[in-house]
Amino acid sequence: MEVGPGLPVRIIGERINPTGKKRLTESLEEGSLEVVKEEAVRQAEAGADFLDVNVGVPGIDEPEMMVKAVEVVTSVTDLPLVIDSSRPDVLKAGLDAYQGKALVNSVDGEEEKSRELLDIIKGAGAAVIGLALDENGIPETPQGRLEIAQRIVVWAEEAGIPREDVFIDCLSLSVSAGHTAGLITLESIKLVGQELGVNQVLGVSNISFGLPDRGFVNHIFLAMAVQNGLNCPIMDPLDMEMKMAMRTAEMMMGRDEWCGRYLETYREKMTAGS
Amino acid sequence: MADALQSVKDALGAFDKEKTLEAVNAALEGGASARQVFDALIEGMTAIGKDFEKMICFLPEVMKATDAMKAAFEVLMPIMVEADDLPEKVGTVVFGTVKGDIHNVGKDMVISVMNTQGFDVIDLGVDVPASKFYEAAELHKPDIVAICAIMSSTIPIQKDIVDYFLAQGNKEDYKFLVGGGSTNPAWAEKIGADGWGKDAVEATDVALKLVGKG
Numbered sequence: 001m002e003v004g005p006g007l008p009v010r011i012i013g014e015r016i017n018p019t020g021k022k023r024l025t026e027s028l029e030e031g032s033l034e035v036v037k038e039e040a041v042r043q044a045e046a047g048a049d050f051l052d053v054n055v056g057v058p059g060i061d062e063p064e065m066m067v068k069a070v071e072v073v074t075s076v077t078d079l080p081l082v083i084d085s086s087r088p089d090v091l092k093a094g095l096d097a098y099q100g101k102a103l104v105n106s107v108d109g110e111e112e113k114s115r116e117l118l119d120i121i122k123g124a125g126a127a128v129i130g131l132a133l134d135e136n137g138i139p140e141t142p143q144g145r146l147e148i149a150q151r152i153v154v155w156a157e158e159a160g161i162p163r164e165d166v167f168i169d170c171l172s173l174s175v176s177a178g179h180t181a182g183l184i185t186l187e188s189i190k191l192v193g194q195e196l197g198v199n200q201v202l203g204v205s206n207i208s209f210g211l212p213d214r215g216f217v218n219h220i221f222l223a224m225a226v227q228n229g230l231n232c233p234i235m236d237p238l239d240m241e242m243k244m245a246m247r248t249a250e251m252m253m254g255r256d257e258w259c260g261r262y263l264e265t266y267r268e269k270m271t272a273g274s
Numbered sequence: 275m276a277d278a279l280q281s282v283k284d285a286l287g288a289f290d291k292e293k294t295l296e297a298v299n300a301a302l303e304g305g306a307s308a309r310q311v312f313d314a315l316i317e318g319m320t321a322i323g324k325d326f327e328k329m330i331c332f333l334p335e336v337m338k339a340t341d342a343m344k345a346a347f348e349v350l351m352p353i354m355v356e357a358d359d360l361p362e363k364v365g366t367v368v369f370g371t372v373k374g375d376i377h378n379v380g381k382d383m384v385i386s387v388m389n390t391q392g393f394d395v396i397d398l399g400v401d402v403p404a405s406k407f408y409e410a411a412e413l414h415k416p417d418i419v420a421i422c423a424i425m426s427s428t429i430p431i432q433k434d435i436v437d438y439f440l441a442q443g444n445k446e447d448y449k450f451l452v453g454g455g456s457t458n459p460a461w462a463e464k465i466g467a468d469g470w471g472k473d474a475v476e477a478t479d480v481a482l483k484l485v486g487k488g
Binding site: 018019020021022025056057058059085086087133137138173174176177179209210211212 | 329332333334337374376378379380382383400401424425426427428429430455456
C-alpha cells in the first residue's frame, strides 16, 4: 500500500484504544484480548488501511499487553499497525514484537525525549507520527504548529528516518471552547502540507466536543481537513457517514477518478445498511 | 424593580454581555441594590446550568453567559464591598488537569458550572504537576482540590496527586474531587478521593455536598 499526499486517503482505524471504551477496558483489565481481536477483524473488514493499537489501561503490565495485542492482531490481519502509547517502554516492546513496518504514535516537540525515541524507531525500521505540541502546550497559531513539525522532521532525518516516514498530527482542539480552533487546525494542515509535504494524520472527533449533533460537525470537519491536505485520518472505519464524507472530499478535490472510491464506499454503505 | 431584575436574568439567559451590562446598570439606577442584582445573576446562571444539563443550551453558550456574568460582577463587586453586603462564598476550589494531559474543555465546563453556584475556582490549567497542585492548595487554602484526567494513560496520575498530599501529611486539609474520561466512583474511592462526578453538573452537586451546602 502506498501512502502519500495526493494518493488516496488512508484510514487509521481507532477502535483498539481503551480511552472511553468500557468493554475494551474491562477485557484488558482481565488480561483478555478477545475484544482486541474482534475489533481488529471488524475494522479490517470495514476497510481500514492501518490499525492503531493502544492498550493503555491503569494497573496492567502495559508492555506485556502490547506484545500480546500485536501478536493477536497480526494473527487475524496483515494490515500495518500503529503502535500507540505514551510510554517509550511500551512502544519499544510493541516494535520488538512486530514483524512488519510499524508506524509509532508518537513523538512531539520535546527534544530529548523525542530524539531518544526516534533512534529506537529508526532501529526498528519504523515510521513515526509527530504531534505538533511541546512542553509549552499546543501552539495557538498555524505557524507555531508548523515550527514544531519542522523540528520533528529535522530530528527524524538526523536519526536516519526519511521524511516520507514522518506523519505530522496538527491536532484539533474543541471549537466549542474556542471558535477559531477549527480554522487554526485547517490552516496548520495546509501550511504543513505546503512547507513540508509530509503525510498528515488527525483525529477529528475532538473538534465537536461540547456541541450537539457531533457526527455532523465531525463529517464536515473531516471533509475540510482532507481538502486542506489531511491524508490519514484517525477514525472509526465502521462509521459509514464519516467514510462518505472523506470520499466525497477526495472526489471534490479531483482525486477520485471516475468517482470510483466514492461509489465503492456508497455500495459498502448500502450493504451495511441492509 | 422586579421587572428590572427579570431583565437582568433575561439578558443573561440570552447570553448577551452588552445587554446584561445595560440591564445591570438600569437595575442599579432603578434602585436595586448590587446584592439584589448579584442574586438575580446567580439565579439566571443556575437556570442556564439546568438548561445545559438538559441539552437545551450548549457549552459555548454557557461560556458566553459566564463571560457576561463576570463582566457584571466587576460592576457589582466594588459596590457590594462599599456597602459591606458581600454574598456568602460557597467555597474555594483549586482545579487542574494532571501532568501529561492537555485536555481543558471538560475541566472548563465544570468550572463554568461551579462558578454559577458561587464557587471561587482557581484554575491551574492543564499539564499540572502534583507539586503545583500542592503549592496552589497551600497558597489558597481551598475547600476542594479538583483533579481532571481524560486519557487512560493519565488517569493513574490522579492517584499520584492524592498520594503527594498524603506524603506531605496534608491530605486531610482538603476534599479531593476527581473526574474525566473513564474514571468512575470505584476509582475515586480506591485512590482516596472524596468525590467523583460524571459531568459538570454532577461534579458541582458533589462539590456542594463536600462543602456542606448540597
